[in-house]
Amino acid sequence: MKDRTLKRYVATLMLALLVVPQLFGVAEVPLPAVTGWDMFSPEQDIQLGQQNAAEVRKQMPILPDSNPVSQYVQQLGAKLVATMPKPTWPYKFHVVQQKDINAFALPGGNVFVNLGTIQAAQNEAQLAGVMAHEMSHVYERHSTKQASKQMAAQIPLGVLGALLGGGVAGSLARAGLQFGAGSIFLKYSRDMESQADAVGARIMYNAGYDPVQLANFFQMLEKQGGAQTSQFFSDHPNPGNREEAIKKEIADFPPKNFIENSPAFEKAHQEAMGIKAYSAQQIQQHAWGAQSTGDNGISAAVPAASSAFTTLNHSAFDISYPEDWHVYGDTNSAVTIAPQGGVSQNAVAYGVIINGSDSQNGNSLDQSTQQLVSSLEQSNPGLKQISDSNITVNGVKGKSIDLAGNSPIQGQRERDWLVALPRSDGSLLYAVFIAPDKDFPQLRPTYERMLRSWKIK
Numbered sequence: 001m002k003d004r005t006l007k008r009y010v011a012t013l014m015l016a017l018l019v020v021p022q023l024f025g026v027a028e029v030p031l032p033a034v035t036g037w038d039m040f041s042p043e044q045d046i047q048l049g050q051q052n053a054a055e056v057r058k059q060m061p062i063l064p065d066s067n068p069v070s071q072y073v074q075q076l077g078a079k080l081v082a083t084m085p086k087p088t089w090p091y092k093f094h095v096v097q098q099k100d101i102n103a104f105a106l107p108g109g110n111v112f113v114n115l116g117t118i119q120a121a122q123n124e125a126q127l128a129g130v131m132a133h134e135m136s137h138v139y140e141r142h143s144t145k146q147a148s149k150q151m152a153a154q155i156p157l158g159v160l161g162a163l164l165g166g167g168v169a170g171s172l173a174r175a176g177l178q179f180g181a182g183s184i185f186l187k188y189s190r191d192m193e194s195q196a197d198a199v200g201a202r203i204m205y206n207a208g209y210d211p212v213q214l215a216n217f218f219q220m221l222e223k224q225g226g227a228q229t230s231q232f233f234s235d236h237p238n239p240g241n242r243e244e245a246i247k248k249e250i251a252d253f254p255p256k257n258f259i260e261n262s263p264a265f266e267k268a269h270q271e272a273m274g275i276k277a278y279s280a281q282q283i284q285q286h287a288w289g290a291q292s293t294g295d296n297g298i299s300a301a302v303p304a305a306s307s308a309f310t311t312l313n314h315s316a317f318d319i320s321y322p323e324d325w326h327v328y329g330d331t332n333s334a335v336t337i338a339p340q341g342g343v344s345q346n347a348v349a350y351g352v353i354i355n356g357s358d359s360q361n362g363n364s365l366d367q368s369t370q371q372l373v374s375s376l377e378q379s380n381p382g383l384k385q386i387s388d389s390n391i392t393v394n395g396v397k398g399k400s401i402d403l404a405g406n407s408p409i410q411g412q413r414e415r416d417w418l419v420a421l422p423r424s425d426g427s428l429l430y431a432v433f434i435a436p437d438k439d440f441p442q443l444r445p446t447y448e449r450m451l452r453s454w455k456i457k
């Protein structure tokens with residue numbers, strides 16, 4: 001071999017090495033670093049996600065892992081996960097036997113894809129797009145960032161540390177935050193949507209799919225419209241110009257031969273068409289959610305209250321309550337005391353939330369109470385004060401405030417009776433007694449008896 005030939009050979013090889021990775025799909029683009037404030041630790045994301053996934057399993061029909069469609073989705077998911085920077089979240093993929101075109105992800109990596117989504121996808125790339133989008137919400141920790149913001153707005157900072165020290169799910173419950181399907185975790189902002197599209201586009205590209213297919217799928221959904229897609233757009237609000245934004249995002253990516261479809265997709269798609277998928281309404285009625293008789297899984301009937309009372313010895317107070325009610329929370333933080341069926345997905349429809357406010361140095365009881373009422377009104381849209389009076393509870397002079405708001409039970413108005421008592425450090429201890437308007441009179445005697453037993457320590 002002559003020198004010159006060798007040189008040319010080497011040059012060709014070099015050129016091939018430069019070109020080949022792009023042609024054969026080896027080229028990769030980095031995912032952006034995750035920034036932004038999150039009061040949860042990554043471990044808490046995982047813990048919360050697992051607790052939620054257990055909830056979802058109770059509420060929704062999940063296709064068994066052994067089903068060929070689940071297996072296909074899990075394989076496709078694994079292919080996408082393989083492109084993620086390590087270490088990454090413990091992603092898990094599930095198929096929900098639901099008609100509606102939807103998908104959602106819980107913090108820490110559980111991704112649920114509705115059967116309807118698989119049925120509606122025209123090719124593997126589109127399905128990969130939806131999954132990559134959901135994975136991006138997990139990657140960006142959008143759920144716990146949303147929860148962080150809401151908790152910060154809702155809970156005085158002084159008690160946040162105590163709240164987060166215990167079980168996280170309980171903390172969210174005590175903060176009145178819902179989780180599970182259809183919860184705060186799944187309501188993303190438009191900015192978050194754009195971010196999930198941008199990260200999702202990169203995951204798709206790295207896995208060998210054309211990111212534009214993600215936009216195509218969303219466009220198809222929008223064209224289809226109607227009830228079957230409404231939940232998706234309620235959870236994932238359209239940031240506008242999805243296609244344009246994605247095209248801009250990928251403009252500088254090296255060219256690549258993309259996979260559009262696979263025989264495995266076609267097979268799974270066909271299989272999916274033959275599996276019974278339920279409507280959201282059927283799922284609710286079937287009561288996968290155990291006691292789900294009303295909206296949100298909250299019992300529509302007035303829950304029972306035993307006349308036999310038992311006492312909660314909290315570090316900050318004692319209170320008696322019907323022995324068949326449950327205490328959520330521990331004795332060092334805020335608690336919710338509620339009847340069976342009174343709380344679902346951690347929205348309280350019936351029951352009592354007891355919490356503490358930040359210490360308000362120099363403020364009068366009236367001023368501190370007004371501040372508390374404003375912060376409650378701010379964090380609960382629709383909540384309005386309707387009356388204000390003085391009250392004495394076991395020798396402590398406090399304030400009694402009636403508020404009206406929206407019940408977590410669909411179409412119902414709610415009465416919230418707030419009683420605030422001053423503590424020696426200038427902060428408030430307060431209880432909110434909650435019931436739908438029409439049921440409040442029936443529960444009032446129970447609430448009054450609880451209040452009479454309430455003693456600050």
Ligand SMILES: [Zn+2]
Nearest residue numbers: 188193196236
């Ligand atoms: Zn989204």
